[in-house]
Every structure is written in C-alpha cells, then in structure tokens.
Amino acid sequence: MCLIVNRLKPALAYTLCLQTTGHLRKVPAHMGPGLRTSKQPLESVIIRPYCARMELGKGPFFRQLFESVSSTYTYLLADTESREAVLIDPVLETVDRDLKLVEELGFNLKVAVNTHCHADHITGTGQLKNRLFGMKSAISKHSGASADILLSEGDKISFGKHYLTVRETPGHTDGCVTLVTGDQSMAFTGDTLLIRGCGRTDFQQGCSRRLYESVHQKIFTLPPQCLVFPAHDYKGQTASTVGEERRFNPRLTKSVEEFVDIMTNLNLPKPAKIDIAVPANLVCGLHEV
Secondary structure (H helix, E strand, O other), X not given: OHHHHHHOOHHHHHHHHHHOOOOOEEOOHHHOOOOOOOOXXXXXXXXXXXXXXXHOOOOOEEEEEEEOOOOEEEEEEEOOOOOEEEEEOOEHHHHHHHHHHHHXXXXXXXXXXXXXXXXXXXXXXXXXXXXXXXXXXXXXXXXXXXXXXXXXXXXEEEEOOEEEEEEEOOOOOOOOEEEEEOOOOXXXXXXXXXXXXXXXXXOOOOOHHHHHHHXXXXXXXXXXXXXXXXXXXXXXXXXXXXHHHHHHOOOOOOOHHHHXXXXXXXXXXXXXXXXXXXXXXXXXXXXXX
C-alpha cells in the first residue's frame, strides 16, 4: 500500500491516507507543498482525520454551518449512538435550516449554547426553545444574559458519551467562553480567537489585555494540532489549528503592549445590528422580532 501511495499525486495520496487510517498519521515530506514549511519539523505535522474517526465511532458527529449576512458559523455536534446533540452559536435567520438538519439526521437537540452575547446577529436560541420541547439554552454566567444553563470555568456540556468543556476566555466581552471537546481535538473559540485574527475589544466590556491573556492561557495551551473553529470568518476560511495561530496570527504573536496598540487603532465601524442584537441576546433571543 505504501508503495502505491508513494507513486500517486500528493492530493490523491493524502486522500488515501485519510481513507485507510482511523488514527493520527504523520505527513511524509513528499506529499507536496502546503503541508509543511521548511521551518517546521516533519514530526510536528499531523493529519487529524476527524471524519474517519467519526465513521469509526471514536468521535462525535460534526457539521459546520454558515450564515452569510453576519458571516457566522453555527456548529452541530452529536453522539451517533444516543442521538443527543448540541448546537453552538445558532442564528435566528437559519433556525429553519438547522431544525431541518437535526430532524433529518434523527438527532435530539439537547442544548443550544452561545459562546457570548453577540452584537452582530440575533441568536436563534429563543426560537429553538419555542419549537423544541425540552431543549435548554446555555451561556456564560458572566454574560449578563438569561439562560437555562449559566456556564462557568470547567463546566461540561454533555451529549451522549461526548462532552464540551468550558474555558472562560473574556476580553471581547466579559462572557466569552471557548468550548473544547473532551479529547481536545476541537476548540470552538467564539469571537475570542478568529482565524489569523481576534474579536474587537472596543465595546461590550472589551479589554485587549484580558483577551490577550485569555488566548495565551486558555487556547494556546491546547495541543498544537487542536482544530480551531471560530464564530466568524470574513475571508472564506473554515478552520485553523492552535499551532498555526500560535505561529501566524498577526496580532497575537506580538507582545501584549504591541497587541494593545493594534487593537486601539483598528477604527472599526459600529456593528450594524448591535442596538437590536444585544438586547435580544441578553434574553437568549426570547423576544418579539
């Protein structure tokens, strides 16, 4: 098999590696450009075939969904045996889509959790609660928002045999959390850490120093191969890794003083929906719209 793979084109060889293994696989140097840099040792470059792990029942079902107006990612995770599911950062305008997917796949949506009180869109949590009997809402206890479950550092959100661990990562807002899978293979970072960026800190209790500390103490301490899934991306990127962001994030690779200066001088416009989104999200979307 190895002889065959060595003779194939890099992309096909990469595909075969994913299809023929259910665990971590190091990438050979011949697999082509883009898979490692000259500065990065071969031993640190890891393929994490999480799709293969799901097929083998070793990891949760995972689906990344997108809302184009606010460029928000919503994430569906589920245990394929118990059918219990969790939805991260649902958006009001895509509730029908999300409910249809959950129904089609036969999942029981147990919890809808917001990584923080969003300012750029209204959460779909309220509509989901109205339409799914028994589903609970969750948000940080420091957010100032109401919810069925108020989250603190170290809390676990369980779904079947899987769970997400809460890491408090304030800075963008007081109530920002990062949700990490039990095996630390995936981290859902909300607006705290974006792909090659981070959330702004100029409103809603924002503090650049706290955000810097949160990322370095609570996210950059995760394994380098841990996949980073943010709440937003505005450039068409879908995921990163802790290792990548530690090396390439143009803001968070700077000193704390340089980072504060960068954040102070972003001069970003006010979010278009902040005046309606924040009040609605403080009651987890339970409002008249």
